[in-house]
Amino acid sequence: MNLAKAYEPNQYEPNIYALWETSGSFKPTGTGKPFSTVMPPPNANGNLHLGHALDMGLKDITTRYKRMTGHDTIYIPGADHAGFETWVVYERELQKEGKSRFDFNREELYSQVWDFVEKQRGNMELQVRALGVSASWDDLVFTLDKKVIETVYGTFKKFWDEGLIYRGERIVNYSTKYQTSYADIEVDHKMEKGTLWHVAYPMIDKIGEIVIATSRPETLFGDTAVAVHPDDPRYKEFIGTKVMLPLTGREIEIIADEYVDPKFGTGAVKITPAHDPNDFEVGQRHNLPRPQVIDFDGKMINVPEEFLGLEVDEARKRTLAALNAQELIRKEETIEHTVGYDYKSGLPIQPLIKEQWFLKMEPLAKKALEALEAEEIIFYPAGRKNILVQYLKNIRDWNLSRQIPWGIPIPAFQNVDDPNDWIFNENVDEKTIVIDGKTYQREEDTFDTWFSSGQWPFITTDALKEGSDLSRFFPTELMETGTDLLDRWIARMIMLSLHVTGKVPFKNVYLHGMVLDEHSQKMSKSKGNVINPMELVAEYGSDALRLGLIASRSPGQNQAFSVDRVIAGRNFCNKLWNIARFAEHKLGEDFTPNAPEAKSLVDHWIVSELETAKKTIERTLDDYRYAEAGEAMYHAVWDSVADWYVEASKDQDNLDLLAWVLDTSLKLAHPFAPFVTETIWQTLPWHNDLLINTEWPEIIDYSEIAAGEFGQVQEIVSEARFVATSLPGNDRYGLVYLEDTLLEENADLVKRLAKLKEITKADQPRGLRLALHNHDAWLDVPEKTLEEHKENLEMRLATTHQEIKTLEGRLSNENYVNKAPASLVEESKKQLEEKQALVERLLHELEILK
């Protein structure tokens, strides 16, 4: 025997993958209807997590299925420079060496990080291979490849020319640790307890004081007004009067603005336009100056000597102390409020004013909304579309600037003599350029990573290059990613693609939920509950992981990860392996099959079962219902092929069909368990091709009647097994029948399957009658055993009576008979007849026992 007793995935997987890759099996064939999907590029120098394994597994199932069904198929892999993520890691490295980013210029940093990434890049790609992903590696795109940068510049230029790009002073979410601004959606908002201080600002024009409430007293130095609600009776008379800003001696005005909520705090708010997004807007409405008092490094500036250069926390303490000394603090209350955090460092985000590049989003969002309205993109699950619509309707302009050297430089230059004169120019390697005698200095910022990632589908397929090899694959067929990237990524891809190419980037979006740990907790490094997919691959095999991940998982739904399911997947692979071993044992090592033909009852039945499975898999996979498809495949192989067909085959020799059943099983299972199926395929003497490239199975002719008759055999077998195991002791019994062609012709089969002692034709019934509706058969058991079984029969009788009652009720309901589909009514009638016949037999049996 060639095959080892148990399937050991690690012995075969790397070789099988190499076989696929070197044979060019991942490349599109150039014939058939195009199918394309694009990998959300994983961090080039990171490790994959279970989310990747799920994502890539699902997409690979569809890819392999499409490839086998004759499509011109491509799965384009990617690698992400992961601008910010990588930058954080690299900056930590620099720190270890006692250096910082300020010791180098942009070019130096860029090339250093490039080397750093290059060193570890292969790691990720190896892991993708270990997962069995059938990606076209020759077409891999790295997010800093030339073609990415060219396209991104082209897009930026287009927006620039259309007047959608502008520079603006806005409040940005600023990380003082990493010295860069964040997009709104990169800020982590957390609810927490804080203190609200009530601080008295003395009146100048009137007598007394106005008490404002603030959670950030240190920003007081940047106040340029106090705001109240215009209709608030408490303060109405003070609107337009002046107050003294404590600790500074500066005079500021009390203004009226609808933004103020009279019910919150004291109803009076200090306005700090430079350090709060709302205050910024109030400031704009009232033409207030906006002095900056916190610098980009998180330290106080433009404040009195004693506070100058302090960190924010320290400044707060000292400000409070100073206010206390002047007896200006009226009250302290504890409140719950949201604070924005740097999702990377966990430190608070400072809202600061900075000049940034912005993209006007409304025209883009409008096109996206129209496309969604026209259902040009189908979502799985469908409901997620609404979240996107909501996001698009409330779209805000996109801050494209990042102050990180590791990214694509923004191709813009500023006139050194005229700060408002910016020009587009791609010569980003030059610090200064001279055009028409004017000197321009380059922008040092880079693009937000999502600006380039957002163009991924049309970059990777060369959609903008006419006549290119890959452009036939755009728009792509399927995009699959986590729900969490819906607005961050999916929305941007749709908007950018529609605007730049005029087409949607993909026709279907499948959103998978998060893979949680076994206690339904989010996996995170800090909790230490992260499971490394590579360890699971090493322990159980790549196929087992894939099967375990997709099982019982529906789109958009977060779900706990369970090793049990991976183990079940491993067991399945081993089951498949042993079916192959049985076939090898039966067929020998040089078997060459002829055209398969169904002969026996079980032959017809297994062909029918495989046809049903095939149709179910096709229907569910076309609808991206992976778990259901996997389940249909699993049960066809295990329950039908292994439990019934292999068992029955021990008593028959239809070797051509056995080979066909094995081939068909392997084909149906291949998308779900690529390694083990290909490994087996390679051992089969009658194949010299690769399973990955074979065609999806064709079903041969069979007789439905014969298949149905095997169903009756199964019923006899099941009943005999059931009755035998319910009897006391572990004896094997004989089966007797009077006149029954089916039993007579299939005696050996029934005997083996039901583990009977013998099957004999008799003149007189004896023993225990089986509860069958089509056949008469008796288990040949001794008198004594019969008695003990009586109770069993009575219970069976009661259940059957109940079932008859239900069916009769249904059939006596005129509405049911008239309105339900005829086939259902027929079915019910047939069932009723069967059950009634069964009652007859049971009664008869009990009669005999008396």
Added chain:
RNA sequence: GGGCGCUUAGCUCAGUUGGCUAGAGCAUCUCGUUUACACCGAGAGGGUCGGGGGUUCGAAUCCCUCAGCGCCCACCA
């Protein structure tokens, strides 16, 4: 405040035009080593499909309502 989702067997979850006795994996119980497989085989137990109401011949599935849980977005100074 706005939006989305969840509640089905002991556990984790499927269940897509509403239709046969509501399923899976794991766990539990009984029996069994029959040469493909103990990563196994045969059999069994276990569910008022969160509560209530409605539509329908028929509801886990559609509608209303109540309760509990979770996520996302957005301005509480």
